[in-house]
Structure formats: structure tokens, C-alpha cells
Amino acid sequence: MSSLKTPEPLKLENSALWKEVNSLVEHLYGRLSALPEDEKWNSVYKIRTASTDLVFYVGMALGNGAPMGGEYEWGNARKHAAALKTIYRHVGRLKLMELDPDVMVRLDKIIKQIDEELAVAYKRIDAVNDAELKPWLEKYRIWQEMNKERN
Numbered sequence: 001m002s003s004l005k006t007p008e009p010l011k012l013e014n015s016a017l018w019k020e021v022n023s024l025v026e027h028l029y030g031r032l033s034a035l036p037e038d039e040k041w042n043s044v045y046k047i048r049t050a051s052t053d054l055v056f057y058v059g060m061a062l063g064n065g066a067p068m069g070g071e072y073e074w075g076n077a078r079k080h081a082a083a084l085k086t087i088y089r090h091v092g093r094l095k096l097m098e099l100d101p102d103v104m105v106r107l108d109k110i111i112k113q114i115d116e117e118l119a120v121a122y123k124r125i126d127a128v129n130d131a132e133l134k135p136w137l138e139k140y141r142i143w144q145e146m147n148k149e150r151n
Contacts, residue, residue, distance in 0.1 A: 025054065050083055053080040061121075
């Protein structure tokens, strides 16, 4: 068992990232009606799926207070933010919807924040792994010394 203290989960309502993700998703949902009828099924579905999953995984990551948690959720949040940016850009290039440059900038900022959170999560994992591995490394060192004496 790890000796590191479990951090307190961040309340979603206090998180600037959570607020920004939700604001952006609401903005995008409002623009989906501009898509032509023949594209609504495919493009709207992809944008809604990526948006919903982005909100879901950011929420899970912010709410995860376990020392070994977070990297999976942040990784998925990044994946869905990148997917949302890609499909939004694709819809704009096909001239199905006018691209809002502000949306692209906001998505880039969100991805950057998620990358920063992911880096913190990986550092936390490394610290936990190092703490849990330390006793085993000491046992291995003792075992090596005992075997040196035998040979």
C-alpha cells in the first residue's frame, strides 16, 4: 500500500477547465442546426459523441482523487478533444458549416490544459510506483549481497 496521501477530488464547479469544456460544448451544440439535412446524421452524431465524451472524461479525471488514477481519463479526454477538433475542421472544410476560429483556439487551449493535467498524472504515478518499488529494491539489493558472499 502506498504511503502517499490521496489528493482531495476537485469540485467540478470550481474548475476553469470544466467550465470551459462545458461552455464550448454548449456553443457547438447550438451551431449544429446549421448543418445541411443530408449531413446531420453523420457529422452531428460525431460532433455530439466527441463533445459528450470530452465532458465525460474531463469530469471523471477531475473527480478522480486516487493516486493511481487520472492518466486514463485525461488520455481519453485528450483523444476526444482532438477528435472534436478534427471533425469540426472537417465539417468546415467541406463547407457544411462556417468555421468559427474562436472554437479552434478554445479547443487548442483545452488540449493544452489536458496535456498539462496528463503530465501531472504521470508524475503522480511515477511517485507512487517508486514508493511501492522501494522495499522490493532493498530486498533485491540484500539478496545480491548474500549471493556475492556465496560465490
